[in-house]
Amino acid sequence: MSAGPGAFDAAAADAVLLAPLLWEPVAAATVARSAPAAGERVLDACCGTGPSALLAAAAVGPAGAVDAVDVSSAAVAQLQQAARSAGGLPCLEAHTADATAWPGRGYDLVQGVLGVFFLLDPAAGTEHLVRCARPGGRVVITTWATGALAVAGRALVEAVAAVREEALPAWSASAAAQQLGEGAALAAWVGARGLDDVVVTRHPHAVPASAEELWLLVLGSGFRGLLSGLAAAQVARVRDLYLSGLAGGDDVDATFLVATGHRPEVPGVPSGA
Ligand SMILES: C[S@@+](CC[C@H](N)C(=O)[O-])C[C@H]1O[C@@H](n2cnc3c(N)ncnc32)[C@H](O)[C@@H]1O
Numbered sequence: 480m481s482a483g484p485g486a487f488d489a490a491a492a493d494a495v496l497l498a499p500l501l502w503e504p505v506a507a508a509t510v511a512r513s514a515p516a517a518g519e520r521v522l523d524a525c526c527g528t529g530p531s532a533l534l535a536a537a538a539v540g541p542a543g544a545v546d547a548v549d550v551s552s553a554a555v556a557q558l559q560q561a562a563r564s565a566g567g568l569p570c571l572e573a574h575t576a577d578a579t580a581w582p583g584r585g586y587d588l589v590q591g592v593l594g595v596f597f598l599l600d601p602a603a604g605t606e607h608l609v610r611c612a613r614p615g616g617r618v619v620i621t622t623w624a625t626g627a628l629a630v631a632g633r634a635l636v637e638a639v640a641a642v643r644e645e646a647l648p649a650w651s652a653s654a655a656a657q658q659l660g661e662g663a664a665l666a667a668w669v670g671a672r673g674l675d676d677v678v679v680t681r682h683p684h685a686v687p688a689s690a691e692e693l694w695l696l697v698l699g700s701g702f703r704g705l706l707s708g709l710a711a712a713q714v715a716r717v718r719d720l721y722l723s724g725l726a727g728g729d730d731v732d733a734t735f736l737v738a739t740g741h742r743p744e745v746p747g748v749p750s751g752a
Contacts, residue, residue: 486704487527491553494528495561497699500686502593505621505735506530508682509592510538512737513619518542519587522611524578525549525594529558535590536562536571547573548581579604585613592621593735596655597701605672612742618674623652624681624734625660631686631696631721631731638720639705642713665738674740682737685730690722696731697721 487494494502509531515521515538523532523545532547539545549555552575562568574581578591579598589612591605598604605620612618632650640647652660659665662679670677686696697703697718706714725731 486701486707487549487551488553489707490699490701490703491528491551491557493695493699493703494554495557495699497695498528498530500692500695501684501700501733502527502530504684505682505733506534506592508684508735509590509619509621509737510534512680512739513588513590513617515539515543515545515588520585521545522581522583522586522589522608523547524581524589524591524608524611525597526558526573527551527554527592527594529554529561529573531590531592532558532571532573533561533565533568535588536568539570541570543570545571546581546583546586547571548576548578549573550575550577579607581607581611583611586611586616587613588617588619590619590621593623595620596622596653596659598655601655601659602668602672605669609673609742614742615744616742618669618740618742620659620665620669620738622659622665622736622738623656624732624736625652625657627652627660627733627735628696628700628702628731630728631693631725632702634721634724635697635702635705635717637724638717639709641720642709642716660736662736665736669738669740673742675743677738677740679736679738682735684733684735686733688725688728688730693722693725693731694718 515535526547636650
């Protein structure tokens with residue numbers, strides 16, 4: 480998925496509208512796997528507008544703590560608003576910060592939902608997140624499965640190229656996202672970041688192929704970066720072309736993978752050794 484600087488700031492309000500169709504189901508499946516327990520300390524890296532952080536906060540309760548971290552101040556503001564609407568959630572703190580430089584340590588659980596492939600250096604950034612967990616703590620990484628959202632990405636890039644009247648390379652997932660889109664490859668990659676007991680689960684999901692939902696998928700995600708610099712009339716033409724490119728198609732595949740693992744009790748030594 481393409482996401483230039485500021486794409487997630489611009490998308491934050493619409494990401495909240497898109498959440499029930501996409502972000503919340505992904506968060507629910509991830510948190511079902513990460514299983515935050517009452518009283519635990521959790522780091523939610525690349526939290527966006529916070530669907531997985533909010534679920535973790537509800538699970539850890541007042542005796543626990545959740546630090547939710549995202550570089551997008553607009554996304555963090557949406558999360559803070561959602562926490563206020565939920566009655567305050569004193570155990571949840573949302574921070575505008577680079578997760579790869581986050582100084583917190585000793586978390587029982589670190590979760591990164593659909594974020595690690597956006598990090599400047601996904602391997603080094605994820606290794607940093609692993610170090611944020613306590614020895615023996617859980618680390619959970621969610622990624623898109625190969626092909627997820629591809630039909631929408633391709634239609635959007637074709638529409639933007641037509642409106643800009645310039646040739647654009649056909650849409651493809653970023654190299655990092657491609658690398659993490661298959662179960663075995665994701666398990667090996669996460670293991671190479673220092674986790675043991677790695678298990679990857681696959682979660683089929685789809686976004687309904689109605690015009691409103693297909694356009695929300697653009698406005699409320701990193702796809703929005705492709706609209707940057709276009710005037711309102713051009714955006715309207717992109718919308719029409721994009722929707723006609725997808726007309727009559729199936730629901731948009733948004734299958735995702737959830738990798739769970741543990742930081743070894745003694746760093747560098749797998750717990751089975
Ligand atoms: C696809 S969104 C996912 C958001 C959220 N986890 C969810 O599932 O709804 C990816 C998020 O990663 C954030 N992000 C990218 N690089 C980051 C970094 N270095 N540190 C913290 N957040 C980052 C973006 O701002 C964006 O909110």
